[in-house]
Amino acid sequence: MGPVLAGVLQLLALVGALALVHVPAGTYMARVYSSKRHLRVEKWIYRGIGADPDAGMTWTAYLRGVLAFSAVGVLFLYLLMRLQGILPGSLGFASVGPAQSFDTAVSFVTNTNWQSYYGEQTMGHVVQTAGLAVQNFLSAAVGMAVAVALVRGFARSRTGELGNFWADTVRGVTRVLLPGAFVAALVLVACGVIQNFSGIHEVGQFFNGHGVGGPQQWNGGAVASQEAIKELGTNGGGYFNANSAHPFENPTPFTNLFEIFLILVVPFSLTRTFGVMVGSVRQGYAILATMVTIWLGFVALMMWTEFTHHGPALQAAGGAMEGKEVRFGVGSSSIFAVSTTLTSTGAVDSFHSSFTGLGGGITMLGMMLGEIAPGGVGSGLYGMLIMAVIAVFIAGLMVGRTPEYLGKKIGAREMKLAACYLLVTPALVLVCTAVSMALPTPPHSMLNPGAHGFSEVLYAFTSAANNNGSAFAGLNANTDWYNTTTGLAMLLGRFLPMVFVLALAGSLAGQRPVAVTAGTLRTEKPLFTGLLVGAVLIITGLTYFPALALGPLAEGLAS
Secondary structure (H helix, E strand, O other): OOOOHHHHHHHHHHHHHHHHHHHHHHHHHHHHHHHOOOOOHHHHHHHHHHOOOOOOOOOOOOOHHHHHHHHHHHHHHHHHHHHHHOOOOOOOOOOOOHHHHHHHHHHHHOOOOOOOHHHHHHOOHHHHHHHHHHHHHHHHHHHHHHHHHHHHHHHHOOOOOOOOHHHHHHHHHHHHHHHHHHHHHHHHHHOOOOOOOEEEEEEEEEOOOOOOEEEEEEEOOOOOHHHHHHHOOOOOOOOOOOOOHHOOOOOOOOHHHHHHHHHHHHHHHHHHHHHOOOOOHHHHHHHHHHHHHEEEEHHHHHHHHHOOOOOOHHHHHHHOOOOOOOHHHHHHHHHHHHHHHHOOOOOEEEOOOOOOOHHHHHHHHHOOOOOOOOOOOOOHHHHHHHHHHHEEEEHHHHHHHOOOOEEEOOOOHHHHHHHHHHHHHHHHHHHHHHHHHHHOOOHHHHOOOHHHHHHHHHHHHHHHOOOOOOOOOOOOOOOOOHHHHHHHHHHHHHHHOOOOOOHHHHHHHHOOOOOOOOOOOOOOOOOHHHHHHHHHHHHHHHHHHHHHHHOHHHHHOOO
C-alpha cells in the first residue's frame, strides 16, 4: 500500500468514526446542559464552593464567575510550580522560575498549554497531576460553559439570564470530560501508553553519531490519563518534550489516529448540541458543514504540499519526511497537524518547523482562522457562531434588509461586539510579532535566519494569542521576553474574546424573537454554509496575508 493511499484510508476511517458518534454525543451534551437535576457528587461540589447552581446569571455575573475562577487557577498553579522543590513527588526537580511559572500557569488555565520547558526534565508528579492535569479539565469545561451561554442567548428571549456558570462548569467536568477521559485513558493504556508514578531510570547508553555517549534517563508518570484529557479537552500540553511524537505518549499508528479522534470529537459534536438547544438540528448541521468543509480542505491541501516531492531523496521516502515520525508517515502526520492547529489543541506528532514552507503556512493559517473548524472545546463553537453573525450581516447588506440569525436581529450593538471579537486576536498576534522583530534582543531566540526565522516568531504569537500552544520549533521561547509576552497574549487572547461573547449572548437573550418571513435568510441551507466559509477565509486572509507573505509564503515560493 502506497503512503498516499494509506493517508486517505486513515482519513476515511477518522471521518467514519466521527460521524458515528456525532448524534449521540451531541444530543447527550445538550441534555447535560439542559437538565434540572444535579448529581450527588455535583451537590457536594456546590456545597464546598458555596455556589447555588439553580441561580440564574446575567452575562456580567457569568463573566465574573469565569474571570474569578480562572484567576484562582492561575494563582494556584503558579504557587504549585514555585514550591515544587519542597513538595513530595518532585523527582528531585527544582522549583520553576518566576517568569516560566507565570507563563505556564497562564498557559494551562487558558487552555493553551504552551510549554517553554522540557516536561520530563522540569515538572514532577505532583505538578503534572495535581496542577497541569487538573487544569486540563477545568479550562476545557470553562470554554464549553461560555459556548453554552452563547447558545442560550440565541435560544432564550426577553430574559437577561444565561444559566449558571458554576453548574455549567461542574457538569462539563463530571458528565462529559471526566467519563470521556476515563474511557480514553483505558484505551491508551491497553495500546501501550505508560501510566505509573515511577521515578527516573537510566535506560543504557546512546549513540551520539561519533561514539557511545552517557546513559539516557527517562522518568515515568501518569501519562495515559493526562494524554486522554490533553486531546479530549483540546489542551495539548505534552508530558514529554516530544509531545505526541514520543512513544510513551503515542506508541502506535492506531493510538495516533485515536488521539486525532479525541481532538475532534467534542468540537464537532457540539454543533449537534447547538442545534438541539436552539430547537433546529438543521442549524447545527449548517455549522457542522462549514467546519467540515474547511477541515477537509486544509487536510487535502496539507497532504498535497507534503506528498509533493522533488528530488530522489524525497521520492524514495514517499514524501517530505523531515521532522515526521516514520511510525506515522506523511498522511497521518498531515491529518494530525491540521487537526491540532484548526482546534486549540497544540499537541504535535511531528514538528511543524520541518514541514515544507507552504505546509508550515497551512498550520499557521489554521490558527489564524480563529481555530473554528472545528476549533477548541467550546471556543470553536462560539467562534464560528460569531462568524455566522458576521455572515448574516454581510448578507443583510447585500439584500438591503436588517440581518437576522435564529430569530434575533443583528443590530449595531451586536455587530460592534462581533467586530471587537474578531479584532482582538489579530491585534495581539501582529503587534507582538512586530515588536519582537523590531527590538534588538528577541530575534536572538530565532534558530533560523530569514523568512523561516520570522515564521518562528509569527507562529509563536499566533499559537499563544489563539490559545493553541503548539510551537514551530527552533525558537528559544524560555526567555523573560517570550515568557512574559506570550503569557500576556494568552491571557488577553482567551478572556477578552469571552467578554464580547458573553456580552453578545446577553444582548441576544434580551431580545424579542423575530418572525420568519419570505425575506429571511435561510441559515440552515447550503447557500449560507458557502457564505460562511467564504467569510471565514476572506476575513482571515485580508487580516494576515501581509504577515504570511513575509514568512511561510516567501519560504514556500523560494523553495
